[in-house]
Structures are given as structure tokens and as C-alpha cells.
Amino acid sequence: MQDRLQALKEEALLKIEQASDLKALQDVKVSYLGKKGPITEVLKGMGKLSPEERPVVGAYANEVRDAITSALESKVAELEQAVIEEKLKKESIDVTLPGRPVRQGNAHPLTAVIEEIEDLFLTMGFTVAEGPEVETDYYNFEALNLPKDHPARDMQDSFFITEDILLRTQTSPVQARTMEKHHGRGPVKIISPGKVYRRDDDDATHSHQFMQIEGLVVEENVRLSDLKGVLETFAKKMFGEDRKIRLRPSFFPFTEPSVEMDISCFKCGGKGCSICKHTGWIEILGAGMVHPNVLEMAGFDSKKYTGFAFGMGPERIAMLKYGIDDIRHFYTNDLRFLKQFKKA
Numbered sequence: 356m357q358d359r360l361q362a363l364k365e366e367a368l369l370k371i372e373q374a375s376d377l378k379a380l381q382d383v384k385v386s387y388l389g390k391k392g393p394i395t396e397v398l399k400g401m402g403k404l405s406p407e408e409r410p411v412v413g414a415y416a417n418e419v420r421d422a423i424t425s426a427l428e429s430k431v432a433e434l435e436q437a438v439i440e441e442k443l444k445k446e447s448i449d450v451t452l453p454g455r456p457v458r459q460g461n462a463h464p465l466t467a468v469i470e471e472i473e474d475l476f477l478t479m480g481f482t483v484a485e486g487p488e489v490e491t492d493y494y495n496f497e498a499l500n501l502p503k504d505h506p507a508r509d510m511q512d513s514f515f516i517t518e519d520i521l522l523r524t525q526t527s528p529v530q531a532r533t534m535e536k537h538h539g540r541g542p543v544k545i546i547s548p549g550k551v552y553r554r555d556d557d558d559a560t561h562s563h564q565f566m567q568i569e570g571l572v573v574e575e576n577v578r579l580s581d582l583k584g585v586l587e588t589f590a591k592k593m594f595g596e597d598r599k600i601r602l603r604p605s606f607f608p609f610t611e612p613s614v615e616m617d618i619s620c621f622k623c624g625g626k627g628c629s630i631c632k633h634t635g636w637i638e639i640l641g642a643g644m645v646h647p648n649v650l651e652m653a654g655f656d657s658k659k660y661t662g663f664a665f666g667m668g669p670e671r672i673a674m675l676k677y678g679i680d681d682i683r684h685f686y687t688n689d690l691r692f693l694k695q696f697k698k699a
């Protein structure tokens with residue numbers, strides 16, 4: 356019996372030695388040490404041995420089992436180590452290779468101009484207010500002194516979703532909503548940038564979707580001269596300290612009086628060139644004193660409070676500032692256009 360055990364041990368140790376993977380080792384384990392394996396068989400037959408032989412054979416059988424178990428364990432460790440080493444060899448990183456540069460993008464020119472304008476008004480104490488692009492007829496028109504039958508509605512051909520809901524044609528509804536939230540108490544001092552929509556045929560200077568930035572100040576004793584001061588500061592910071600401004604009378608349903616603001620041409624300084632169409636002046640925005648009806652509808656006492664408002668198109672501002680000749684460049688995302696606005 357001892358000879359048989361000795362033979363089994365040698366056979367098993369040889370197979371372990373020759374095993375080339377973990378699966379082969381598992382097979383050896385099952386076939387030699389498993390419940391149906393030869394060593395278990397030998398141990399089961401011990402009953403037939405004499406009382407003197409039994410402990411000797413028993414001890415030897417245990418020794419053989421321990422020898423096979425420890426040979427298996429060390430071979431498993433050896434193979435696992437080999438797998439790790441193989442992996443390390445394959446996956447080694449050459450840290451001396453030059454790095455691949457990450458391509459750096461830049462803000463869209465329209466975003467950059469809007470942020471510049473926002474920053475400028477923030478320094479003058481304004482806060483930024485935003486609101487929904489899908490609006491009700493009430494906030495988009497009625498609250499801005501444009502009742503349903505008002506002829507000035509024709510100036511803004513709109514995208515209606517239902518009879519009462521439309522894509523906003525201006526960001527003014529944000530101002531109306533903000534005023535309501537103030538429950539008739541000033542001061543209100545906000546700018547509202549955002550997308551607006553008008554039914555229009557797209558060409559070099561028109562787009563059915565564009566951006567607007569509007570401003571609104573409501574407080575006691577606010578005057579046209581305050582509006583003029585704020586807009587002059589804006590014009591100088593945006594287009595150069597030596598800019599002059601001029602206000603011309605205009606009409607908007609939500610302001611009275613209404614004005615349009617021109618800046619002296621930053622290209623020719625006022626002498627006349629192609630940019631200012633030989634007038635020396637460039638129109639950049641509309642503005643006015645908030646109409647008393649608008650103040651009252653938003654819950655402000657128009658005898659106590661006055662306000663001014665202005666509105667501009669950042670596309671136009673950006674086109675003027677950077678000499679961009681077609682509004683569609685902003686929306687077609689041609690990288691050759693966009694990359695020109697990378698800051699140094």
C-alpha cells in the first residue's frame with residue numbers, strides 16, 4: 356500500500372510540475388485529492404490493514420496528501436505570478452514618449468460677446484435674469500402694452516404653438532415676470548440675455564432665431580439721463596473710450612418716450628466710411644422710459660416709480676466689433692470661422 360501511495364505521489368508531483376496553466380492544476384487536484392481519487396480510495400481500504408500497519412500507512416497517506424497539496428499551492432502561485440509578469444511586460448508604459456496635446460477649444464464668439472456685455476452690466480450693479488423660451492401671449496405681448504389687436508404686433512411675426520403659447524419674440528417677458536415677482540417694490544435692475552424667435556426668412560442680416568440682451572431698471576426718480584449715462588458707459592467700454600453717443604426719437608409699444616442709440620463710427624471716427632454708410636454714426640440699440648401701462652400691469656405704481664429699458668442684438672454687436680459680414684456664420688459652426696476667436 357505504501358508503494359502504491361509512493362507511486363501516486365510521484366505521478367501527481369510530475370503532473371503538477373508539467374502543468375502549464377491553472378486549469379491543468381485544478382484537474383490534478385480533482386483527480387488525486389478528490390472524493391473519488393486514488394488517495395481517498397487507499398484511505399478507505401485502511402480498515403483491512405492490521406492495527407500495527409494502520410497508523411504507519413495512515414501517516415504516510417497524510418504525508419502524500421500534504422505533499423501534493425503544497426506542490427499544488429506553490430505551482431498555483433508560480434503560474435499566477437507568471438500571468439502578472441506577462442501582463443506587466445505587455446502593458447508596460449513608456450513614460451519617455453512625448454505626450455499627446457489635448458486640443459483646446461474656445462468660447463463661441465457670440466457667447467464671448469454676451470459674457471463681455473453681462474460682465475459690463477454686472478459692474479454697474481445689474482443682475483442677470485433668465486426665463487422660458489416658450490411663452491404665453493400675455494407675457495410676450497399683453498404685459499408689454501401690446502394688446503391682441505395692436506398693430507405693432509405685426510412688427511414681430513411669431514411662431515405660435517397654440518392660440519395662447521408661442522416662442523418668445525423678445526426677452527422682455529423675462530423683465531415682466533421679474534417685475535411681477537417684486538410685488539410693486541423697487542429697485543429692479545436686471546439684464547436678460549437669451550434666444551428669441553421670429554418668423555423671418557434667413558439672410559446675411561436676418562435669422563429666425565437670434566439672441567437678445569435687454570436691460571430694465573425700475574426705481575423712484577429714474578430718468579432718461581440715467582438711461583443715457585448707463586448706455587454711454589456701455590458704448591465706451593464695448594467700442595472704445597473715445598466713442599460718442601446720440602439718441603434719436605423712435606417708437607416701441609413698451610417705452611415712452613422711445614429712442615434709438617447710435618455710436619460714433621469706431622472705424623473712421625465720424626468722418627464717414629463703408630461701416631457707418633458714410634454717416635459717421637452706427638445704430639446699436641433701442642431704449643426708452645418704461646411705459647406707465649407696463650409698470651401698472653406688473654404691479655408698480657407708475658406715479659411713484661419710473662424706469663428705463665433697452666434692448667440690443669448681440670449678433671449685431673459682435674458683427675460690428677469683429678467685422679463679421681453674415682449673421683449665419685454664428686449658427687453654422689464652421690470651425691474655420693469659430694477658431695478665429697481663440698484668445699491668445
Ligand code: 2U9
Nearest residue numbers: 527530531567609641642664665666667668
Ligand atoms: C419691459 C419694458 C420695456 C426693452 C426694449 C428695445 C427698446 C429695442 C430691440 C433692439 C434690437 C430688440 O435685439 S433687437 O431686435 N429692442 O429696441 N427693447 S426698449 O424694453 C422693455 C423690456 C421689458 C418690461
